[in-house]
Amino acid sequence: MIEAVRRQQAATLTVARFRGAALVYGKNDCVRLGAFVLRKMGHKVKLAQAGSYKSMRGARRALDRAGYATIADALDAMGLQRIPPAAALPADLVLIPGEGPFGGSLTMALGNGRVLGYHEDVVGADVLQPTEFVAAWRV
Numbered sequence: 001m002i003e004a005v006r007r008q009q010a011a012t013l014t015v016a017r018f019r020g021a022a023l024v025y026g027k028n029d030c031v032r033l034g035a036f037v038l039r040k041m042g043h044k045v046k047l048a049q050a051g052s053y054k055s056m057r058g059a060r061r062a063l064d065r066a067g068y069a070t071i072a073d074a075l076d077a078m079g080l081q082r083i084p085p086a087a088a089l090p091a092d093l094v095l096i097p098g099e100g101p102f103g104g105s106l107t108m109a110l111g112n113g114r115v116l117g118y119h120e121d122v123v124g125a126d127v128l129q130p131t132e133f134v135a136a137w138r139v
Contacts, residue, residue, distance in 0.1 A: 004089075010040035010139075011090040014108055015116055018125040023118050026053045030106035030118045031071065033125065034093050037108045041091055041139045043078070060101045070103030071095060075137050085133035086113075095134040104134040 014037050021028040035045040053059045068074040072095055076082070080093070088094050088109035098105035099120050107117025110127065118125050 006041070007089055007091040010037060011108065011110060011116075013040055014091070015110075015127075019116060019127070020124050022124045025055050025059050028118075028125065029059065030102075031059070033108060033117060034071075034075075034106040037091055037093060038078075038139060043139070056100060063102065071106050072103050072135050075106075075135075080137040080139065083136050083138050085136040088136045089138075092136055092139050094130075094136045096128070096130045097132050097134055109136070 014033065017036060018028065018033050023029060026032070038045050051062050051065055053062045063069075063071070063074065066074065068077065075093065075095075083092065085094055090109055090111050092109040094107050094109050094115050095104040096107055096115065096117070096119065105117055105119050107115035107119075107128065107130075109115055114127050114129050116125060116127055119128060122128065
């Protein structure tokens, strides 16, 4: 399959699954969104090793149990290539600044500077056009 088509299909499936879905830690959150994208792009994701969670505090503890200080550390440990956020293609992962103990909010690139994700500025997952970025990874 052509890479651009594969990326577009993964992005479309992710939008269909998450857009408008209320934030529910452990089910609909930025890490679950990122894991969904990674799976659609053919990566193995081992979220279960950190344990389940149902709150922000529980998510923080799960990240600690997995041995990571931030979401960025967890993605780096997977061996994903860091890229400039401006170079993100559809289905790449982009970390944007966010409140909370995770080092930002994980989103999926859609193209043209837009991302899909959860953020304190919106209700549920939605399309955002951030002006600041923390990091990005090629998926």
